Amino acid sequence: MLNDSVKGAAQAASPSPSRSKPLIAMRNITKSFGSVQALRGASVEVHAGEVVALVGDNGAGKSTLVKVMAGVHGFDSGDYEIEGVAARINNPSDATAYGIQTVYQDLSLCNNLDAVQNLFLGRELAGSRWFGGRIKRAECEVRAREVMTRMRLGNLSLTRPVGAMSGGQRQNIAIARSILWTPKVVILDEPTAALSHSAAQQVATLIRTLADEGLGIVVVSHDIHHFVVHSTDRIEVMRLGANAASFRSKDVTGEQVVNAMVGGNENVNLAG
Ligand SMILES: Nc1ncnc2c1ncn2[C@@H]1O[C@H](COP(=O)(O)OP(=O)(O)OP(=O)(O)O)[C@@H](O)[C@H]1O
Ligand SMILES: [Mg+2]
Structure with a gap:
């Protein structure tokens, strides 16, 4: 999550009025599947024109968080706002109606077409x-x-x-x-997994083109060293269903991000 001083800096950096309210603001989201607490107070904001990476170890809660965002799962507690208004999202069609699109890892393409x-x-x-x-x-x-x-x-x-x-x-x-x-927001699940370096570069270029058009992009990715630190604007590190660290991508190394993922440093916030 951005702290207030960072928010101020982001607004100062961009005169666009659309930056004043995040397209998406999720705060302290909790979600359990039976006895498994997948999200224990997870937060993420996405502004128009920015690419936000959600990273974390296997089971950290990334997919659950984006599935809540996309209306696939409901949540137990917390706030989910879209452009400053409480979101009413009970299923994926509701999310689509709000302008939220998801590209899942399997891509859902028909190969023969x-x-x-x-x-x-x-x-x-x-x-x-x-x-x-x-x-x-x-x-x-x-x-x-x-x-x-x-x-x-x-x-x-x-x-x-x-x-x-x-x-x-x-x-x-x-x-x-x-x-x-x-859409206003596109969620991408592992868009560069299994791609060659040059193909991943092309996808990263496309993602930047969309952000430059004013979309907010949320990317779940394990490709920390190549894609995440070079091709996103902010990084939210999740661990055990909550935020462990926030970084501005330009200010961080892949090693620092990985350390935060595995618990090398507690509650780091270098986003400012
Ligand atoms: N539909 C479900 N039913 C039960 N448990 C679930 C379900 N979805 C996720 N979980 C559990 O919630 C936790 C978080 O899972 P999630 O898929 O969000 O992690 P992730 O960060 O996306 O991990 P990965 O990097 O492996 O994709 C895990 O313990 C997982 O087993
Ligand atoms: Mg996942």
């Missing part, structure tokens, strides 16, 4: 906002090309089955798919 088909998959069920509910291939292609160009992915094939694409290309298509819903 091409990029255009994947981008529009399921849109018929949700009732298209375009073309009076009937989705036509040519119009989808135009819209897909628009989004891909905006995301600087114009060189990706729209007509090749995504199963024939590289991991990085598939990740980018999954992100593009979330963007079609014009």
